[in-house]
Amino acid sequence: MIESSSMPKAVVIGMPGAGKTRLGRETAALIKAPFRDTDQCIEEEAGRSVSEIFDTQGEQAFRGMETRAVLDLLKDFPGGILSLGGGAPMSTEVFQALQDYRLAGGAVVYLEVDPEEGVSRAARSDHRPLLRGGASERWMALYRERRSVYQELATITLKSRNTTPRALARRLADALTERVVHVSGPDPYDVRIGAGVTGRLHELLGDQTMRVALIHTQPVQRHSDHARALLRQAGYQVVDLTIPDAEAGKTIQVSQGIWERLATEGFTRSDAVVGLGGGAATDQAGFIAATWMRGIRYVNCPTSLLAMVDASTGGKTGINLEQGKNLVGSFYTPAGVLADLRTLRTLPNDIFVEGLGEVAKSGFIMDGGILRELEERAESLRSFDGQESDQWLGTVVQDLIERTVEVKARHVSVDLKESGLREFLNYGHTLGHAIEKIEHFTWRHGQAVSVGMVFAAELARITGHLDQDAVDYHRRLLSSLGLRTWWNGGDFDQVLALMHRDKKARGNKLRFIILDGLGKPTHLDDPPVSALKEAFQAIRKEE
Ligand SMILES: NC(=O)c1ccc[n+]([C@@H]2O[C@H](COP(=O)([O-])OP(=O)(O)OC[C@H]3O[C@@H](n4cnc5c(N)ncnc54)[C@H](O)[C@@H]3O)[C@@H](O)[C@H]2O)c1
């Protein structure tokens, strides 16, 4: 029985001379994990080389030592990268142990080398006992025997052709640090969070797709260029569509322009949309996918923190009207979400910080662990600089994204069309959307939601659901992250009118999401106007 907490992070298998040891060592250095190579472990323990063991004790004795070493390390090498001798997986015991390891969530990495390259490396090596006396022929014979076993065991296959060992290690490090959140429901899909995950576009778009509309904004041009290159390499015809930035991209005029372009380009039902950028771009891209020929495949590639943690997942797609936010749209799920952490390197600090508003929201409604993490890391997070921030902060951010997406997934998996539970994700949004509108979208969404959450907390206090400490905690945490907690714009009547356009309202009755305690969201239906007015006054600041 293999315990996942004590097993290695990855086991590298493959033919002699494939470069397993180098790949393992370099990957381990990149992800700061320990590295072991079973041949080296055996040599250290026996006090002699593998060749000497073969010469003095024979192959069978060596295989016994190898099997013991592999079985021990599979059970007890927490988080490490382990490279195996080429013949190890051929033993029944090791094969079975590797199967168990896979089942426990382990990564078996098959490093595949071209036979020509493998044979030429084998011919140069003089320390491999199994290749003695005709290295090339022996290598080919072993390759024919072992290849299908490697393939059967592999969870990740890396081909060494046309690439450098360093680039291979980078790819493996990326794959090993990737996190996946599954969203279930009528059309299930995965949210992948990791460096370089844009490389998985082809997996999600599939071979039936011929044309891809790549919808993005100008500030993320560098990332859309990368995605376009990957899509073209994979054989798709790419129609590049740069839309106006931020909320200016969420209009019916922009949708109309895209629909007309798709018609001109001959987009059919088997073609697809990729939305790349902040939440505004992914909202518009999803809306296009939902409406073109009544619905085609789409993949979201969020590049802002807010889009990664919230907008790209859950299938709320849509555009704004002059009269209010997100008033037109549909629930339409993506085929997958690829949150490529490398894109955060170009994200300006203020846009990163607003994204923390939705992260905090998920903490307030469900996950106290998120709140603790935000409290502890507030100072580093609020000064996040994609270019400069170190690997440590990168891991913190990846954890926060994963946890926040998990909160989102829990809600949308059971209530895609927002008939109850999903409404909790709207914490802070009833006032937040009104602020955005009144401020003509000069306020960022996450900042407006932050004030909206303080308003909701005040409303909960006034109506007897929360105590003053919890309200103070909202203000303290949000401001420590660089988020706004007060707003002096608009007037109450204007705000009230806009709140009546909120999608949670029914008839003339308003509905708010408030907390009964941290992590305990509830509905507040039709509160008295006096309570709303008092909460509104509480978010004003004397100037
Ligand atoms: N559909 C949903 O469930 C959902 C959830 C939350 C928010 N939203 C919507 O998302 C929008 C807010 O998203 P947002 O905060 O990402 O704002 P945004 O889309 O306006 O993006 C903010 C700015 O950052 C730029 N940008 C994004 N990624 C970048 C990068 N890596 N490098 C440099 N610049 C980058 C954008 O081009 C834009 O200028 C709102 O319209 C909101 O209503 C939707």
Ligand SMILES: O=C(O)C(=O)C[C@@H](O)[C@H](O)[C@H](O)COP(=O)(O)O
């Ligand atoms: O996914 C949801 O559901 C949400 O409410 C998430 C919100 O953070 C998001 O801003 C959403 O776009 C708001 O939707 P709306 O229905 O209030 O327009």
